[in-house]
Structure formats: structure tokens, C-alpha cells
Amino acid sequence: MTSPMSTAYERNAPDARIVDAALEPSVRRVFWFDDIDTPPAHPVLDSDREADLAVVGGGYAGLWTALLARRRNPGARVVLLEAQTIGWAASGRNGGFCGDSITHGEANGRSRWPDEYDELARLGSENLDAIESDVATLGLDCQFERTGSLSVAVEPHQVEALRGDESAGEWLDSTAVRSEIASPLFLAGRWERTNNALVHPARMALELARAAVEAGVVIHEHSPVTELESGRGGPVMVRTARGSVRAQSVALATNVFPSLVKRARLLTVPVYDYVLMTEPLSAEQHASIGWANRQGLADLANQFHYIRMTADNRILFGGYDAIYHTGGKIRERYENRPASYRRLANNFFAMFPQLEGLTFTHRWAGAIDTSTQFCAFHGTARGGRVAYTAGFTGLGVSATRFAAEVMLDRLAGESTPRTRLEMVRRKPLPFPPEPVASAGINLTRWSLDRADHREGHRNVLLRTLDALGLGFDS
Numbered sequence: 001m002t003s004p005m006s007t008a009y010e011r012n013a014p015d016a017r018i019v020d021a022a023l024e025p026s027v028r029r030v031f032w033f034d035d036i037d038t039p040p041a042h043p044v045l046d047s048d049r050e051a052d053l054a055v056v057g058g059g060y061a062g063l064w065t066a067l068l069a070r071r072r073n074p075g076a077r078v079v080l081l082e083a084q085t086i087g088w089a090a091s092g093r094n095g096g097f098c099g100d101s102i103t104h105g106e107a108n109g110r111s112r113w114p115d116e117y118d119e120l121a122r123l124g125s126e127n128l129d130a131i132e133s134d135v136a137t138l139g140l141d142c143q144f145e146r147t148g149s150l151s152v153a154v155e156p157h158q159v160e161a162l163r164g165d166e167s168a169g170e171w172l173d174s175t176a177v178r179s180e181i182a183s184p185l186f187l188a189g190r191w192e193r194t195n196n197a198l199v200h201p202a203r204m205a206l207e208l209a210r211a212a213v214e215a216g217v218v219i220h221e222h223s224p225v226t227e228l229e230s231g232r233g234g235p236v237m238v239r240t241a242r243g244s245v246r247a248q249s250v251a252l253a254t255n256v257f258p259s260l261v262k263r264a265r266l267l268t269v270p271v272y273d274y275v276l277m278t279e280p281l282s283a284e285q286h287a288s289i290g291w292a293n294r295q296g297l298a299d300l301a302n303q304f305h306y307i308r309m310t311a312d313n314r315i316l317f318g319g320y321d322a323i324y325h326t327g328g329k330i331r332e333r334y335e336n337r338p339a340s341y342r343r344l345a346n347n348f349f350a351m352f353p354q355l356e357g358l359t360f361t362h363r364w365a366g367a368i369d370t371s372t373q374f375c376a377f378h379g380t381a382r383g384g385r386v387a388y389t390a391g392f393t394g395l396g397v398s399a400t401r402f403a404a405e406v407m408l409d410r411l412a413g414e415s416t417p418r419t420r421l422e423m424v425r426r427k428p429l430p431f432p433p434e435p436v437a438s439a440g441i442n443l444t445r446w447s448l449d450r451a452d453h454r455e456g457h458r459n460v461l462l463r464t465l466d467a468l469g470l471g472f473d474s
């Protein structure tokens with residue numbers, strides 16, 4: 001077969017005027033927060049207080065940690081400190097794919113931890129079941145729908161890869177996959193019916209905060225922690241500009257933001273991921289694509305899209321570009337990247353040409369905490385009084401609950417099936433400091449894009465990184 005040297009999205013590109021017209025009405029704001037009433041505010045920490053556990057970070061990881069800490073020990077004084085507002089960062093702006101993997105997928109997990117992968121898969125699946133059960137028992141109003149996932153091949157070489165991957169669910173040939181979701185690009189698919197749920201990300205964060213407060217957690221927003229201070233033994237002082245918490249133990253759930261444990265800082269880099277949201281589909285438009293089973297949808301390239309319906313029948317279309325900005329900083333201006341939004345809009349209409357005329361209402365971006373092992377790492381500091389987790393690499397909606405349990409196990413000094421995992425005990429390799437980081441990451445990105453243009457063929461750099469268990473993903 002000759003090399004196509006272009007992707008299906010390039011070969012089926014719509015007219016540029018269709019892309020421009022569709023993007024024109026969009027605002028650069030996270031749809032999920034526009035879709036809810038004003039969330040309740042939590043006061044700034046402006047005094048000195050005591051706690052058994054101080055949690056730093058009000059995304060999913062911090063919220064699960066605080067909530068589960070009170071469940072384990074209803075008498076514990078738990079204080080959560082958030083630099084801005086609950087869920088404003090990755091937890092409120094993601095795609096809402098809540099999967100059963102704690103290893104960023106089976107292939108990554110199996111290649112890194114072959115001996116314990118079966119256990120990791122079991123724990124991942126238990127983790128998703130636990131989230132489903134908590135959503136029901138705590139009454140979390142977050143539009144949880146366990147619709148599974150559909151992986152689709154859009155290039156001939158992906159069909160073969162997918163055919164060989166029997167663990168990825170029921171095989172669908174081109175007719176069957178198009179009868180699920182009608183796209184002329186879909187050549188084949190695999191449908192896994194229970195491995196994934198969809199959630200409304202911002203509601204999930206705010207509902208976890210509500211449940212945490214109801215369980216007795218005290219939350220302070222606009223209270224960035226500036227430092228941790230501790231002597232030998234005894235409590236840890238968690239300092240903010242206007243107050244402090246003297247805590248017996250501390251859980252750091254600060255994701256892509258600079259870690260308060262300095263040695264953990266080179267373990268992640270921020271990678272920006274871009275998202276579009278359409279207006280709600282009319283009944284006719286919806287009928288033209290099918291999608292009655294509302295699966296979470298993803299294509300298979302190195303640079304992949306994640307695509308889903310919302311409760312009010314919009315389509316979220318995200319991914320593909322994963323941009324590392326030189327210097328590795330988190331900056332609001334990086335969210336404004338017209339080229340990435342245009343590429344997404346182009347790819348959207350290549351996938352669904354029958355939706356020409358549909359417009360996007362929102363476009364936004366967020367920083368992903370990429371680690372070299374593509375999934376979270378877990379550590380402790382200050383003689384076991386501080387636990388931390390980060391590195392979810394774009395798949396943390398569900399894995400944050402597992403990470404919260406790991407932090408609580410460790411702070412309690414308990415040996416559990418979770419803490420005994422090699423995945424939990426070992427840290428990934430750090431990224432090199434700048435300017436080497438930029439050069440390496442951008443060369444890797446270029447190679448991945450090239451592989452997507454050349455029937456998936458990986459060049460020497462990618463093969464070397466694969467062999468070393470290193471790489472770059474989103």
C-alpha cells in the first residue's frame with residue numbers, strides 16, 4: 001500500500017468558509033461553567049486553625065481525598081485549601097470521560113507493569129464502580145451515564161490494529177460502526193459497553209464539594225498555599241497569605257501546578273489541550289448522525305480526538321493538538337490558540353459533513369499534567385506526613401479517586417493492595433529541565449504527527465522512547 005502522506009481529516013477537509021462560519025459565534029469560555037447556576041462560594045482562609053488533614057487543591061483529587069477522609073474517620077478535622085475556586089482548572093474543563101483505567105489505557109499499563117497488570121485492571125474497574133456507587137448514594141447530580149466507549153479507525157492501518165485488539169470490545173465493521181454513529185470517515189470500530197461513563201465535569205467537581213461539606217469538610221477558596229513548614233515529627237504548617245493550618249498530615253492534589261514538594265516538580269509538564277462545543281443539535285441533525293447509544297467516542301491516531309454528546313445533545317469535540325509551550329509554564333494566554341481551534345473545527349466537519357451549518361458556541365483549553373509514564377505517580381515527603389499525587393496525563397476524571405485512596409492509605413501508614421503496587425511505589429523518570437525539555441518534547445510531537453501521516457510508522461526516536469518506556473502523550 002502506498003503511504004497516503006496525509007490524514008483522513010486533511011483528505012476530507014471542508015471548505016474553509018464552513019469552518020470560519022461555524023467558529024464565528026463561539027466564545028472562549030468553558031461551556032460546563034456556563035451550563036450551571038452560580039456555584040456556592042467558600043470563604044478565604046483568614047485565620048490560623050488546626051486540622052487532622054489539610055488537603056491542598058480543589059479539583060477531583062483533592063475533593064475525593066477530603067470526602068473519603070471523613071468517610072474513613074468521621075471525627076477527623078479536614079480542611080481543603082483551593083488557590084482559586086472549586087473545579088476551575090482541569091476538573092471543570094475536561095471532556096468528562098470517566099473510564100475504568102488507572103494506567104492511561106491497557107497498552108500503557110501492560111507494557112510498564114506486565115506482572116501486576118491484571119491487578120491494575122481489577123482495581124481500575126472497581127474504581128469506576130465505586131464512583132458510580134458514590135454518585136448514586138451521595139446523589140451527585142453530574143449527568144453520569146455509563147454508556148461505554150467506541151474506538152474508531154479512520155485510516156486503513158488503524159483497522160488492522162483495531163481488529164487485533166480483541167480486548168477493546170465488540171468488533172464493528174464499517175457498516176456496523178456507521179449504523180452506531182454515521183461518519184463517512186469511520187472504517188471500523190470496537191465498542192466496549194461498560195468501561196466508561198460520561199459526566200458533566202464542572203457539576204462533578206461542585207457536587208463533590210457539596211458532598212464533602214455535608215460530610216463535615218471545611219473548604220477555603222482563594223487561598224493559595226505558599227509553603228509547607230515542618231520540624232522533626234509533629235504537625236506540618238500549611239501557610240497561605242492570610243492564615244495557616246497546623247495539620248497532622250497533608251495531601252497535595254495540585255495536579256499540573258508547581259508542587260509544594262520541590263523534587264516532584266520535574267515529574268510533570270503542562271500540555272495544553274483544546275476543545276470545541278457545538279450548539280444543541282436539532283432532532284433532524286441528531287437523526288443524521290444516529291448516536292442513539294451515546295458512547296464516548298475516540299479515534300485511534302497518536303493525535304486523537306475525544307468526542308461526546310452532552311445531556312442537551314451538543315457535541316463536544318476535543319483533543320488532537322497537544323501543545324507544550326516553551327518554558328513549561330501555565331499561562332492563560334496559551335488557551336487562545338486559533339490554529340488549534342480551526343484544526344478541530346476542520347476535523348469536526350470532515351467527520352460529520354452532514355452537520356454543515358451547525359455552529360460552535362464555546363471554545364476553551366486546559367493544561368494537562370503529563371508525566372513520562374502517562375499516568376499518575378504517588379509519593380510522600382516530610383517523614384510520611386505529606387502525601388502527593390499528580391501526572392494523570394489527560395486521564396484523571398476517574399483515576400483521581402484511586403489516587404485519593406492511595407494518599408489516605410499512605411498517610412494512615414497502612415499497607416494495602418494499592419500501596420503494594422509497583423505502579424504506586426515507583427516514580428517515573430523526570431522530564432529534563434529547559435531548554436532540553438522543549439527540544440525533546442517538540443521533536444517527539446513532530447514524530448508522532450509524522451507517524452499519523454505515514455500509516456502509523458514510528459521513527460527511530462519514537463521506537464527508542466518506546467523501548468525506554470518514555471514518551472509524550474495527552
Ligand SMILES: Cc1cc2nc3c(=O)[nH]c(=O)nc-3n(C[C@H](O)[C@H](O)[C@H](O)COP(=O)(O)OP(=O)(O)OC[C@H]3O[C@@H](n4cnc5c(N)ncnc54)[C@H](O)[C@@H]3O)c2cc1C
Pocket residue numbers: 056057058059060061062081082083084085086087088089090091092093094095096097098099223224225226253254255256257258260273274275306318365366367368392393394395396397398399400
Ligand atoms: C481539556 C482537558 C480535557 C480532559 N479530558 C479528560 C477526560 O475526558 N477524561 C479524563 O479522565 N481526564 C480528562 N482530562 C484530565 C482531567 O481533567 C484531570 O486529570 C483531572 O481533572 C485532574 O484532577 P486534579 O484534582 O488532580 O487537578 P485539577 O482539577 O487541576 O485541580 C488542582 C487544583 O489545585 C489547585 N492548586 C494548585 N496549587 C495550589 C496551591 N499551592 N494552593 C492551593 N491550591 C492549589 C488548583 O487551583 C486546582 O484547582 C482532561 C483535561 C483537560 C485539561
